[in-house]
Amino acid sequence: MKENIYILAIESSCDETAASVVMDGRTVLSNVISSQIALHTLYGGVVPEIASRKHIEKINQVIETALHEAGKTLDDMDAIAVTYGPGLVGALLVGVAEAKAIAYAAQKPLIGVHHIEGHIAANFIENKDLEPPFICLVVSGGHTHLVVVKEYGEFEILGRTRDDAAGEAFDKVARAIGLGYPGGPKIDKVARQGDPNAIAFPKARVEGAPYDFSFSGLKSAVLNYLNRAKMMGETVKEADLAASFQKAVVDVLVEHAVLAAKELGFDKLAIAGGVASNSCLRASMEAVCRKEGIRFYHPSPILCTDNAAMIGSAAYYEYKKGVRHGWDLNAVPNLKLGER
Numbered sequence: 001m002k003e004n005i006y007i008l009a010i011e012s013s014c015d016e017t018a019a020s021v022v023m024d025g026r027t028v029l030s031n032v033i034s035s036q037i038a039l040h041t042l043y044g045g046v047v048p049e050i051a052s053r054k055h056i057e058k059i060n061q062v063i064e065t066a067l068h069e070a071g072k073t074l075d076d077m078d079a080i081a082v083t084y085g086p087g088l089v090g091a092l093l094v095g096v097a098e099a100k101a102i103a104y105a106a107q108k109p110l111i112g113v114h115h116i117e118g119h120i121a122a123n124f125i126e127n128k129d130l131e132p133p134f135i136c137l138v139v140s141g142g143h144t145h146l147v148v149v150k151e152y153g154e155f156e157i158l159g160r161t162r163d164d165a166a167g168e169a170f171d172k173v174a175r176a177i178g179l180g181y182p183g184g185p186k187i188d189k190v191a192r193q194g195d196p197n198a199i200a201f202p203k204a205r206v207e208g209a210p211y212d213f214s215f216s217g218l219k220s221a222v223l224n225y226l227n228r229a230k231m232m233g234e235t236v237k238e239a240d241l242a243a244s245f246q247k248a249v250v251d252v253l254v255e256h257a258v259l260a261a262k263e264l265g266f267d268k269l270a271i272a273g274g275v276a277s278n279s280c281l282r283a284s285m286e287a288v289c290r291k292e293g294i295r296f297y298h299p300s301p302i303l304c305t306d307n308a309a310m311i312g313s314a315a316y317y318e319y320k321k322g323v324r325h326g327w328d329l330n331a332v333p334n335l336k337l338g339e340r
Contacts, residue, residue: 012095013087022312081315085335159211194239
């Protein structure tokens with residue numbers, strides 16, 4: 001294998017159109033993200049058809065900018081990588097079609113990447129010493145997974161949510177409080193002014209599955225609290241409610257992840273996904289890991305949200321293993337972690 005491997009990566013699974021040039025899986029030469037948050041805020045959430053149209057409008061420009069910022073051309077690339085699932089099918093199709101066209105025209109290998117595998121790989125970019133095996137907690141709008149990263153691209157799922165993902169719960173509670181979209185960052189901000197012990201919300205445990213999660217009951221408890229206050233004519237302290245809800249989510253995430261690390265004998269624990277940028281989760285996880293003698297890893301907030309650098313990192317390790325995809329690569333909106 002040549003000395004340096006350059007990969008052009010494309011990510012379009014939801015509402016960010018992103019492209020990146022990554023060298024050797026850990027060095028990011030460019031990471032360009034065109035966000036649609038302002039547009040979808042008008043509707044209180046992501047509108048799939050609008051997201052797909054915006055991807056079509058932005059994708060060529062984003063890729064050209066990524067190559068320019070990296071000081072590279074398509075000829076310099078060793079492979080073209082793209083997220084092919086899970087995600088919104090229309091949004092995924094834009095990225096997959098673009099990647100296939102570029103790979104075909106430039107005669108480069110094509111590598112399809114699992115979106116969650118990308119989130120996990122984001123930890124490799126800034127943590128040069130991190131190598132498998134380790135435990136990773138993946139928390140995002142659509143996913144809450146606790147996994148063993150056995151090797152690059154090889155995973156064992158220990159636990160997952162039985163209902164709402166953590167990020168989904170954040171969005172729904174934020175909407176109920178009146179904070180709007182996106183819920184996670186807005187609750188995180190408001191919660192800093194509140195008392196996390198003001199309201200005792202439930203922390204669900206799944207009998208017989210200590211590493212699984214459930215957040216629908218917590219969401220319902222928040223809605224019931226709001227309805228009861230409204231019926232009684234009581235004023236709800238928004239910051240206290242946000243802080244108490246956030247604590248209930250974070251406590252469960254931290255407890256499950258650290259329990260898994262201790263019971264299975266791992267001394268390395270990482271977090272990934274959009275919710276991994278939550279300041280309370282990061283601080284709580286760091287404090288508990290320090291107490292338990294576990295090394296804690298996390299990406300910078302910009303690498304927690306959807307981006308193409310993480311896809312380029314994951315693709316590098318797939319490339320090294322000889323993984324290549326054909327022109328029949330298609331979007332798989334419900335792709336499971338570990339599936340090919």
